Amino acid sequence: MLEKIIILDFGSQYTQLIARRVRELNVYCEIHPFNHIPEITSDVKGVILSGSPFSVRQEDAPQVDLGLFMDKYPVLAVCYGAQYIAQQSGGDVQPSSTREYGRAKLGYVSEQNKLFKNILTESQVWMSHGDTITEVPESFEIIASTDSVRVAAFQVKDTDTYAIQFHPEVTHSTDGKQLLENFLVDICGCKQDWTADAFVESTIANLKSQLGDDKVVLGLSGGVDSSVAAVLLHKAIGTNLHCIFVDNGLLRKDEYEAVLEQYKHMGLNIKGVDAKERFLGQLAGIKDPELKRKAIGRVFIEVFDDAAHEVQDVVWLAQGTIYPDVIESVSVKGPSATIKSHHNVGGLPDFMKLKIVEPLNTLFKDEVRRVGKTLGIADVILGRHPFPGPGLAIRILGDVTAEKVAILQEADAIYINNLKEAGLYDQVWQAGAIFLPVQSVGVMGDERTYENVICLRAVESVDGMTADWCHLPYPVLAKISNEIINKVKGINRVVYDISSKPPATIEWE
Structure with a gap:
């Protein structure tokens, strides 16, 4: 069973960075909005609460039922999360006399505390908050302080609930990685076995089980994500994977021919479709960037659907969706507001009636590259710069x-x-x-x-x-x-x- 950490997002600009740091320590984690908490199952090893642009003192501040996980799983609350636990437990949170932002030094550290193992006084931390925890309940133990912040960290006594006022995920907190490792390993008991090799092995096994003898179509772009997705699927289902590469007329110079040539020796079933005139015709006169994206997405689906129908009995559509696509495409109150639409996220029109498989939708881009290296994909493909799905259309401002x-x-x-x-x-x-x-x-x-x-x-x-x-x-x-x-x-x-x-x-x- 894959063990994981749940990160509850209260809207902090640093939430994704927390996830990156946890992943770097070879522990799998997932980000979920505070108001869409998943069922916390036995594979969850701990919960991290993020910071937030809100103050816990605001009427519309994010609220969460702490009883869902506190006293059941180890908890690490960061910044807003720390203030929220303190306030909800009977402590007091007040506006800081001066905004506490930037570097600070720990003047006191409870060196015997598990969270601060191998972290000494004078360790530099990064503060970013407008409120301060002024009082904590008797059941809380203060385990770190700075010159200006008495409650820089606390533990709820006799529990595995910890909270810190600073941000360990940013590089300015010099022992931040050590603190996170202390929480993940010593407190949560994580094995640190989530590696690229482990991901490849488990993903191929899961794809074999999920897809069986079904046929799958995948739109290849020549980029890192779709290439890695294609090779994973090919290793799982072989020739039942059918790849389609659409020339939308918005690729880089000579890219269509170059990409087809690159895939020639990779053993993939790939078909090229020249649809330049169709895309450019539909884009004529459109200036609004979101309308351009939607037009390209619509035409891509139509062209792709035509090509996919030439393959008999297709059941699945595979996509190279990665985790940042998923995060940026979720729109909830507060965190993770939609920045732009992604035409490879969010489902298909009814007429396609294909099930979706996204083998990379839990990975960040650098993790995708590491997986690709494990799979033996050539550096010329893995090293390619990211290129937007709508291509040059969104690098041409206006029509x-x-x-x-x-x-x-x-x-x-x-x-x-x-x-x-x-x-x-x-x-x-x-x-x-x-x-x-x-x-x-x-x-x-x-x-x-x-x-x-x-x-x-x-x-x-x-x-x-x-x-x-x-x-x-x-x-x-x-x-x-x-x-x-x-x-x-x-x-x-x-x-x-x-x-x-x-x-x-x-x-x-």
Whole structure:
């Protein structure tokens, strides 16, 4: 039985980071909104309560029935979670005299406490809260303090319920990983056996059991997620997997041919479908990014359905959905608000009548790559940058035309090729060119021009949930800009995006 940790999300910007840290310690965990608590079964080893942008003192603050898990499972409450337990247990929470945000030092640590094993006084922690726990009930023991926060951590006496006012999941908390490991291993008793090898073995076994002799169709994109999903399924059901690669006319330059060539020696049943004109025709005149996504999703389903009907007796549709897709597509009060629609999440129209199988929907992107490596997938596929499902349509701001696609493909190819030549491609999480809906004045050959602007985007990330812009060398950027302006007709200006996520998203639409 797969043991797991449940993380209840109260809306903190750090919730996904808690999950990442737990996974890094080889313990499986799941994030669930506070108001959609799953049935807590025997495979659950512990519960973590996240922080929140709310104050426990607000009337509309997130509420949860602590009796569902406290005294039954080990609990680690972080920030808002700590304040909530204190308040609900009869303690007092008041606004901080000054907002406590940033680095702090632990001035007192109960070194005998399981949670603080191998963590000493003067350990740096990261605070981010506007309220302070001013009083705790007699049944609580204070197990850590800072100069300004008396109740930096507490334990409910004679129980495995612990709470901390700081954030162990951020790198600024220097012993945060140690604290989480203490909770997971010493308190919850987790075995730390959730690895890529274990995931592959269990997933293939589960797929064999779930799918049996049924036929499955999968839309391959050439990206990491669909490739890893395809190989997992192929190992489970062999030739009963039928892969379809749709050319929507919105791929990178020469990508359709290159992807088909890459898969040629992987033993997959794959069929290519050229549907460029159909997609571009349906996008004509559409400027709104959400309407573009929906149009592309609708046409993709129609094209895919036509191709899938050529395979007799298909029962399942496989998708390369990964965990961030699932998290970002859940909309509840407070946490995990929908950022954008994903046409590979949320079901199919009735006429397809296929069951869904998503072998990667519990994994973050870097975990998908580790699984792919375990499966022996080539680095050229695993190392590819993420590419949006709607393709270049959401990198062309405004309406999409064949001319704009051609211009962007050329500019993007120059950009990506230069990153590879400079040895920078593998250091970047995701890079791409964006066609902006503005024109600017320029001078070429002593003549005035009024042409288009290309924006270059490159970010560093681990799983795409947060990202920072890449500090690419100026000489490389200068070379890329010069080549694009000289070689791509219709472009006379190149700019570089230096925004991070949050507040900006990686894609512009």
